[in-house]
Amino acid sequence: xxxxxxxxxxxxxxxxxxxxxxxxxxxxxxxxxxxxxxxxxxxxxxxxxxxxxxxxxxxxxxxxxxxxxxxxxxxxxxxxxxxxxxxxxxxxxxxxxxxxxxxxxxxxxxxxxxxxxxxxxxxxxxxxxxxxxxxxxxxxxxxxxxxxxxxxxxxxxxxxxxxxxxxxxxxxxxxxxxxxxxxxxxxxxxxxxxxxxxxxxxxxxxxxxxxxxxxxxxxxxxxxxxxxxxxxxxxxxxxxxxxxxxxxxxxxxxxxxxxxxxxxxxxxxxxxxxxxxxxxx
Amino acid sequence: xxxxxxxxxxxxxxxxxxxxxxxxxxxxxxxxxxxxxxxxxxxxxxxxxxxxxxxxxxxxxxxxxxxxxxxxxxxxxxxxxxxxxxxxxxxxxxxxxxxxxxxxxxxxxxxxxxxxxxxxxxxxxxxxxxxxxxxxxxxxxxxxxxxxxxxxxxxxxxxxxxxxxxxxxxxxxxxxxxxxxxxxxxxxxxxxxxxxxxxxxxxxxxxxxxxxxxxxxxxxxxxxxxxxxxxxxxxxxxxxxxxxxxxxxxxxxxxxxxxxxxxxxxxxxxxxxxxxxxxx
Numbered sequence: 001x002x003x004x005x006x007x008x009x010x011x012x013x014x015x016x017x018x019x020x021x022x023x024x025x026x027x028x029x030x031x032x033x034x035x036x037x038x039x040x041x042x043x044x045x046x047x048x049x050x051x052x053x054x055x056x057x058x059x060x061x062x063x064x065x066x067x068x069x070x071x072x073x074x075x076x077x078x079x080x081x082x083x084x085x086x087x088x089x090x091x092x093x094x095x096x097x098x099x100x101x102x103x104x105x106x107x108x109x110x111x112x113x114x115x116x117x118x119x120x121x122x123x124x125x126x127x128x129x130x131x132x133x134x135x136x137x138x139x140x141x142x143x144x145x146x147x148x149x150x151x152x153x154x155x156x157x158x159x160x161x162x163x164x165x166x167x168x169x170x171x172x173x174x175x176x177x178x179x180x181x182x183x184x185x186x187x188x189x190x191x192x193x194x195x196x197x198x199x200x201x202x203x204x205x206x207x208x209x210x211x212x213x214x215x216x217x218x219x220x221x222x223x224x225x226x227x228x229x230x231x232x233x234x235x236x237x238x239x240x241x242x243x244x245x246x247x248x249x250x251x252x253x254x255x256x257x258x259x260x261x262x263x264x265x266x267x268x269x270x271x272x273x274x275x276x277x278x279x280x281x
Numbered sequence: 282x283x284x285x286x287x288x289x290x291x292x293x294x295x296x297x298x299x300x301x302x303x304x305x306x307x308x309x310x311x312x313x314x315x316x317x318x319x320x321x322x323x324x325x326x327x328x329x330x331x332x333x334x335x336x337x338x339x340x341x342x343x344x345x346x347x348x349x350x351x352x353x354x355x356x357x358x359x360x361x362x363x364x365x366x367x368x369x370x371x372x373x374x375x376x377x378x379x380x381x382x383x384x385x386x387x388x389x390x391x392x393x394x395x396x397x398x399x400x401x402x403x404x405x406x407x408x409x410x411x412x413x414x415x416x417x418x419x420x421x422x423x424x425x426x427x428x429x430x431x432x433x434x435x436x437x438x439x440x441x442x443x444x445x446x447x448x449x450x451x452x453x454x455x456x457x458x459x460x461x462x463x464x465x466x467x468x469x470x471x472x473x474x475x476x477x478x479x480x481x482x483x484x485x486x487x488x489x490x491x492x493x494x495x496x497x498x499x500x501x502x503x504x505x506x507x508x509x510x511x512x513x514x515x516x517x518x519x520x521x522x523x524x525x526x527x528x529x530x531x532x533x534x535x536x537x538x539x540x541x542x543x544x545x546x547x548x549x550x551x552x553x554x555x556x557x558x559x560x561x
Contacts, residue, residue: 016283016552020350023285023545024324027292027353030299030538031322037351042339079344093364135321137360138471140486142496147321147357163496164470165363166383195343199351203323208345243541254548261555268560 003073005267010074011260014041017077019253026246033087033133033203034239036246037080043072084116084194087240089232095165096144098134099237100188104229108192115192117230118205118215120157121150128157130189130215133203135236138165148202154184155217171229173218188230189215283553284350289545291325292353296539302359303532306523314398314481315521316361316472317528323357363472366522368514374440375402375415378519379466381511387465387500388482389430390421394489395482396467396475401518411435419480426463426502433460444512446503466511469498 018039028034049068086102100117107114118130129150136152139145142163144152151159154175166178173186191197196209207214218224299320309315331347339346363382377400379386385396402423404413415423415431422430433450434457442448446464469475474497475483485492492498503511 012556017348017350019548019552020284020288023288023549024351024353026541026545027288028322028324028351029541030296030535031324031354034324034354077348078339079342080348080350081343094360094362133323135357137358137473140471140474140495140497142471147323147360164383165472166470196345198345199324199327199349201324201326201351202357243538247541247544250545250548254552257552258555261559264559 002267002271003071005264007072007074008260008263008267010044010076012257012264014075014077015253015257015260019250019257021077021080022246022250022253025241026243026250029239029241029243029246031133031203031239032135032236033131034241035082035084035087035132036239036241037082037199039080040078041075042078044074044076046070046072081195082197082199083240085240087238089235090238091235093234095167095233096136096138097234097236098136098169098186099232099235100132100134101229101232104227105190106223106227108223111192113192115190116194116197117218118189118191118197120153120187120189120215121146121204122153122157122159123150128153129200129204129206130197131203131205132237134231138162146203150202150204153187155187155219156184157187160184160186169231169233171231173231186231188218190218190221190224191215283549284352286546286549288351288353289542289549291355293539293542293546295322295354295356296535296542298356299535300532300539303528303535307525307528307532310521310523310525312399312481312521313401313518314366315523316363316366316398317521317523319360319362320356321358321360322354325352325355327351358473360473361475362522363469364522366520368517369520370517372516373401374515375404376400376516376518377402377442377464378514378517379511380514383468383470383472384501384511385467385469385483386417387424387467388417388421389424390478390480390482393484394424395421395478395484396469397482398519399481406435407432413437417481419482421480421482424465426465426500428465431462431464433462442513442515444503444514446513463502463504464513466501466503466513467498468501468511471497 021037021039025036049071051066051068089099102116105114118132121129121131123129135147136144137147142161144160144162154160164178168176173188175183177183193209193213196207197205198208200206218230302318302320306317327349329347329349365382368378379398385398388395388397397417401418402415403418405416407414411434412432413435425431434452436453438451438453440450446466448462448464449459451459474485478484485497
């Protein structure tokens with residue numbers, strides 16, 4: 001009879017999850033290269049509701065079509081999809097700050113999708129991770145690393161020895177040292193399957209999709225042959241979190257949570273009636 | 282504690298550190314040779330909540346299975362911004378300024394070599410002698426290219442320093458021959474490794490020869506450098522490279538962000554309140 005009690009409970013839980021994700025977006029409104037997560041809520045699988053046969057067999061009350069319809073009995077927060085829309089660029093003048101220029105990318109005519117650019121960094125065990133946060137630094141050994149100390153990789157997926165802060169990076173990623181020497185190229189990857197880049201914290205993204213489809217260097221992609229501008233030195237890409245939008249969504253989510261609580265209270269009152277008033281003599 | 286409360290609370294704590302950095306920059310807006318610091322952020326840990334029991338019912342998913350929830354932002358690094366501050370002409374003979382971002386005066390302090398951009402030097406009498414010594418405003422000896430303090434007779438007439446850092450001292454007594462010193466300058470290639478040692482001094486981890494060996498810095502003789510990137514200017518001081526407008530803007534936006542973390546906490550609180558009042 002009270003099928004909806006747990007439906008409302010699942011509504012509260014899903015809104016709570018959504019609020020958690022929104023809180024994290026809000027917390028990272030200041031983090032360079034952060035991509036906000038968008039929550040999708042999904043209904044539980046539908047059930048078919050059927051009327052039970054009533055009345056005597058062959059009688060006039062036989063129901064022609066016993067099927068009433070489908071009913072979803074709840075909702076859950078299915079996924080948090082990072083939105084890879086470019087964040088605003090901010091000029092810092094720092095030689096170790098880089099921003100990837102996603103704006104300049106063309107839409108792939110075959111898939112009608114716009115991809116995203118990523119830097120590659122190496123973990124301590126030489127595993128490769130990707131990052132959108134181009135706020136780098138030069139470590140004690142003169143190697144270009146992220147703020148967290150992971151080495152940034154060049155076109156051969158090797159760490160980059162820059163020695164000092166005084167180096168130049170051209171728009172295509174070419175690195176020119178202080179003494180005019182050419183020191184390879186920053187590895188800049190491109191992928192259209194942005195959903196497969198899984199956030200790992202510390203600004204890192206892990207590729208979870210098919211290994212064959214992992215981000216490829218921009219030079220190997222035909223679509224990008226005519227674009228020479230991928231990276232800008234002295235700029236950082238800010239977080240793409242919009243604080244006012246996030247706040248608004250937090251309010252709506254809060255109210256959604258509240259409404260579901262009210263529904264539970266309504267059920268509670270119905271149950272109170274059932275238990276206490278029905279059958280009273 | 283609920284996830285969103287700890288997320289917002291820890292982010293608030295990290296943002297407070299950014300305010301501290303900004304406050305320190307603003308406090309040092311008039312400190313000679315001060316280099317501003319910058320707080321850099323990254324997102325904190327992400328926890329994965331695997332709650333999809335039936336992957337076959339997850340049609341149309343864009344992301345890999347599971348639900349990942351981040352736990353806020355954290356301070357990743359405090360970096361020193363070493364760009365040149367503007368020059369302030371003082372006309373004082375013992376005020377020096379280094380032109381070029383990477384140069385630092387070498388100073389003997391607490392038994393080690395430290396570095397400073399603050400060139401407002403003084404002369405300090407050497408005990409039990411007629412000599413004076415070139416020191417920083419906190420009394421640490423400035424080093425010459427032989428790693429020695431710069432010491433000369435007290436009755437000097439003029440001190441002249443050229444762009445190459447050669448310091449010539451002439452004396453009132455004609456019989457006393459002029460002496461010259463070469464100021465020692467360190468070129469710091471990796472300014473992010475500099476640690477503030479207080480008193481406008483910086484230090485590097487470990488000792489100086491080690492750092493020279495791995496290329497963090499070079500001790501340069503300005504007369505012998507080819508590119509002339511570093512020069513000394515007498516009678517001028519380098520002001521702090523703090524831009525008040527920028528710091529204030531950052532301060533306001535950070536403060537607002539802290540405020541919004543507070544809102545997030547009260548949302549979480551209200552939601553827990555709703556749970557508690559579910560039954561009348």
